[in-house]
Amino acid sequence: MTHSPVTIGILDSGFGGLSVLDQTLRRRPHWRYLYYGDFEHAPYGTKSLAEVGGYVEAAVRELLGHDIQALALACNTATSAAVAELRVRLALPVIGMEPALKPAVQAFPTGVIAVMATQLTLREGKFRDLMGRVAGQATILEIPCPGLADAVDRGDPAEAADCVHHLLARSDPDRRADAVVLGCSHYTFVQSAIRHYYRNAAPLFDGSEGTARRLIDQVESSRPTTVGAPVEPTAPTADPQETIELVGPGATPQRKEKALRLLNQLAEGARRHG
Ligand code: DGL
Numbered sequence: 477m478t479h480s481p482v483t484i485g486i487l488d489s490g491f492g493g494l495s496v497l498d499q500t501l502r503r504r505p506h507w508r509y510l511y512y513g514d515f516e517h518a519p520y521g522t523k524s525l526a527e528v529g530g531y532v533e534a535a536v537r538e539l540l541g542h543d544i545q546a547l548a549l550a551c552n553t554a555t556s557a558a559v560a561e562l563r564v565r566l567a568l569p570v571i572g573m574e575p576a577l578k579p580a581v582q583a584f585p586t587g588v589i590a591v592m593a594t595q596l597t598l599r600e601g602k603f604r605d606l607m608g609r610v611a612g613q614a615t616i617l618e619i620p621c622p623g624l625a626d627a628v629d630r631g632d633p634a635e636a637a638d639c640v641h642h643l644l645a646r647s648d649p650d651r652r653a654d655a656v657v658l659g660c661s662h663y664t665f666v667q668s669a670i671r672h673y674y675r676n677a678a679p680l681f682d683g684s685e686g687t688a689r690r691l692i693d694q695v696e697s698s699r700p701t702t703v704g705a706p707v708e709p710t711a712p713t714a715d716p717q718e719t720i721e722l723v724g725p726g727a728t729p730q731r732k733e734k735a736l737r738l739l740n741q742l743a744e745g746a747r748r749h750g
Contacts, residue, residue, distance in 0.1 A: 482695060483508040485539035486548045487532065489518035490629040491738055492662030493550025496573065497720070498742040499688030500548075505714040508721075510542050511735065515726035519625045520553040521594020521660065528557040528596065536562065538724055546695045549573060550661050550687065552593060556600040569694040574602060575659030576681040578610045583679070584654045590617045590678070592643070592670070593659030594625065603659075619647040625662040631734065637669035644673045651675070658682045665738065 484500070486493050490513050497509055514520070517531045532554045539547060546569040547562070549555045555572035562570045575597065580589045597603055598618050607616060621643050627636040656670055656678050663670070664682055671680065716739060722732045 481508055482546075482699070483510060483542065483544050484546050484548060484691065484695070485510050485512065485536075485542065485544035486550050487512045487514070487535050487539065487554060488549075488551040488661055489514050489520040489531075489553065490625060490662065491631075491665070491735060492625060492628065492660060493548070494735055494738050495661050495664035495682070495684040495742065496548055496550035496687050496691070498739050498746075499685045500691055501716065501719075501739070502743075502746075503688065503692055506719065508719055510539060510544060510721050510723050512539055512724040513722065513726055513731065513735075514724065515629070515731070518629060519594070520551065520557075521596045521625060522622055523596065525557050525596065525600060528553060529561075532558040532562075535724060536566075540566075542723060544568070545699065546571065546691060548687065548691050550684075552597045552660055552683070556597050556602045559602075569691075569698055571687060571691045571694060573661065573683050573687045574606060575657045576683040576686060577606055577616070577657050577659075579686075580655045580657050580681040581610050581612060581614045583681075584614060586613045587654035588615045588617060588652045589655050589657060590619050590644075590648055590653035591657040591659050592619045592621050592624075592663055593657075595620045595622060597659055617648055617653060619643060621660065621663070624666065625660060628662040628665045631738075636666050637672075640666050640669040641673055644670070651677075653678050656680050664742070 484507055486497050512535045514531055514535050520528045548571045549559055552573050559572035575591050575593055598620055624639050627639045651674055658680055664684055667680055
């Protein structure tokens with residue numbers, strides 16, 4: 477039994493979208509993934525909506541040139557800026573990402589929920605609408621995190637952990653949060669520093685798994701006869717070195733190596749924590 481190959485385009489300002497790639501790869505290791513990290517224009521979160529819209533437009537143009545069958549904006553900020561317009565214009569599934577506020581409120585309907593995200597995500601209409609729809613009786617603590625995505629992209633864990641501590645100590649000095657929403661795909665990489673700040677007492681809500689699931693659902697329902705079947709148990713394990721390609725001006729061999737290292741790190745973390 478053979479399936480036609482599925483090629484997914486994944487876009488983020490930097491390495492953050494690897495958190496969505498990781499969740500997708502675990503479920504569909506044999507798909508092909510083109511990852512566009514817009515390192516030239518990162519970070520997105522401190523820029524204007526129009527600027528980010530322009531960067532996303534250029535990145536999407538490049539990805540479309542590679543014959544992708546679905547586009548994942550693995551970035552909350554890019555989603556705020558561009559998803560609505562892309563969905564109208566493109567004839568392929570476009571999956572966006574938003575802070576996982578809804579499940580956090582469902583779990584803590586009258587609690588304090590910290591939402592860590594970029595300034596752009598927190599200020600734009602998409603998140604304001606989401607708040608209006610789902611916050612209910614919960615107290616939402618908005619925590620803008622300038623500098624954190626950059627620190628994750630630079631890849632020095634101590635620097636990133638310091639940045640987390642500084643941002644949380646400023647916005648939630650009394651550790652009031654009952655739960656924390658990771659409203660930026662980069663923050664998956666600093667989850668242990670966030671857990672550490674809250675002394676392991678506040679569960680984290682990360683949108684990357686839900687985004688991966690929606691991506692898979694949409695791809696498989698748009699091409700049911702060719703990609704609907706799960707991976708065959710006898711299929712050899714796919715090598716991410718082969719199935720993942722970095723594209724765009726920032727796609728250097730060094731970044732590819734770093735991306736594979738970061739994916740490995742996420743897979744290791746998942747194995748350790750079950
Ligand atoms: N990873 C992005 C997000 O999910 C944004 C990081 C940035 O470039 O500021 O919002």
